[in-house]
Amino acid sequence: MIIxxxxxxxxxxxxxxxxxxxxxxxxxxxxxxxxxxxxxYCTFDEITDNLKSSKSSVSTSLNLLLRAGLVDYRxxxxxxxxxxxxxxxxxxxxxxxxxEQISPFRSILEELTQTRSAAYPDFNQMLAEMDEFYAEMEExxxxxxxxxxxxxx
Amino acid sequence: MIIxxxxxxxxxxxxxxxxxxxxxxxxxxxxxxxxxxxxxYCTFDEITDNLKSSKSSVSTSLNLLLRAGLVDYRxxxxxxxxxxxxxxxxxxxxxxxxxEQISPFRSILEELTQTRSAAYPDFNQMLAEMDEFYAEMEExxxxxxxxxxxxxx
DNA sequence: AGTTTAGTTCATAAAAAACAGAACCTATTA
DNA sequence: TAATAGGTTCTGTTTTTTATGAACTAAACT
Numbered sequence: 001m002i003i004x005x006x007x008x009x010x011x012x013x014x015x016x017x018x019x020x021x022x023x024x025x026x027x028x029x030x031x032x033x034x035x036x037x038x039x040x041y042c043t044f045d046e047i048t049d050n051l052k053s054s055k056s057s058v059s060t061s062l063n064l065l066l067r068a069g070l071v072d073y074r075x076x077x078x079x080x081x082x083x084x085x086x087x088x089x090x091x092x093x094x095x096x097x098x099x100e101q102i103s104p105f106r107s108i109l110e111e112l113t114q115t116r117s118a119a120y121p122d123f124n125q126m127l128a129e130m131d132e133f134y135a136e137m138e139e140x141x142x143x144x145x146x147x148x149x150x151x152x153x
Numbered sequence: 154m155i156i157x158x159x160x161x162x163x164x165x166x167x168x169x170x171x172x173x174x175x176x177x178x179x180x181x182x183x184x185x186x187x188x189x190x191x192x193x194y195c196t197f198d199e200i201t202d203n204l205k206s207s208k209s210s211v212s213t214s215l216n217l218l219l220r221a222g223l224v225d226y227r228x229x230x231x232x233x234x235x236x237x238x239x240x241x242x243x244x245x246x247x248x249x250x251x252x253e254q255i256s257p258f259r260s261i262l263e264e265l266t267q268t269r270s271a272a273y274p275d276f277n278q279m280l281a282e283m284d285e286f287y288a289e290m291e292e293x294x295x296x297x298x299x300x301x302x303x304x305x306x
Numbered sequence: 307a308g309t310t311t312a313g314t315t316c317a318t319a320a321a322a323a324a325c326a327g328a329a330c331c332t333a334t335t336a
Numbered sequence: 337t338a339a340t341a342g343g344t345t346c347t348g349t350t351t352t353t354t355a356t357g358a359a360c361t362a363a364a365c366t
Binding site: 014020036107126133136 | 167170173174175188189191192193244245247248251254257258260261264265268269270272273276279280283286287289290293294296297298300301
């Protein structure tokens with residue numbers, strides 16, 4: 001499998017978008033490649049070749065994606081190569097992570113309402129409201145996620 | 154205004170939490186300071202002093218936070234110092250940004266469903282489903298935000 | 307037994323981000 | 337008009353992140 005010129009450009013575009021969501025550059029391009037490639041999986045060599053990157057870089061970035069659960073691999077009988085593919089739960093995982101980012105914020109807000117004096121009630125009020133807002137947001141997201149998990153099984 | 158030992162430690166803890174949500178180190182500590190400080194605002198000098206950072210670094214990070222709309226400032230009559238404070242809309246802004254991060258992903262997914270061949274229907278189906286999931290998530294978040302905006306005015 | 311395949315690991319180089327020091331600017335104050 | 341307050345801007349320096357090449361390994365062929 002070797003990608004064409006148009007696909008190359010598409011991979012760069014998608015890669016840049018993913019970079020903005022905090023993917024390291026090469027990891028972003030690997031994800032992009034796996035999304036664009038037909039069939040939707042690649043061997044290690046196909047990745048190094050198509051992205052013109054070194055084996056070591058690909059190894060590091062790919063393992064990052066594997067550990068993060070964003071990429072997975074399959075194999076074919078009588079072929080010991082691994083065929084890397086985006087995990088179908090990738091997007092769910094990514095959203096899940098965003099939801100999980102909310103809870104540390106809430107912890108901060110709750111800690112502050114505990115430790116701050118009563119001298120600045122307006123500010124304290126604001127912190128309490130923001131905690132409430134985050135709680136609602138967290139809840140709303142969980143509702144969507146749960147519903148989705150149910151329809152999938 | 155000068156913070157005490159306990160507050161210093163709290164600022165570091167909160168700072169680290171904020172770093173994990175992609176605040177640069179100093180910007181994270183400025184936010185943390187403004188959250189912990191009593192009163193809940195600081196002058197430029199109070200920031201450099203309490204965080205033991207240079208004027209140039211504080212200037213840069215503070216302007217970043219100002220441009221991002223996370224920090225704001227007030228003044229007092231007959232005092233030309235600016236008193237920096239967390240914008241009460243900070244948390245709303247931060248969530249808004251997370252919601253906005255969803256739409257580029259949806260664009261990717263939609264572009265892919267346009268450009269990919271029909272040869273791998275399972276994969277294409279997955280992309281379509283994920284787009285749907287993201288759409289629902291986006292919608293749910295917007296509902297919460299709108300409701301909140303309304304109760305505020 | 308030797309070679310090829312499919313990677314990993316380690317030391318290092320290159321690039322980007324973060325911070326600091328010093329000079330600078332503009333509006334007030336003495 | 338000189339000095340001070342409240343920053344900003346520019347130029348390095350340090351630190352962190354990202355990518356590489358070369359040597360290595362373990363399994364599977366020949």
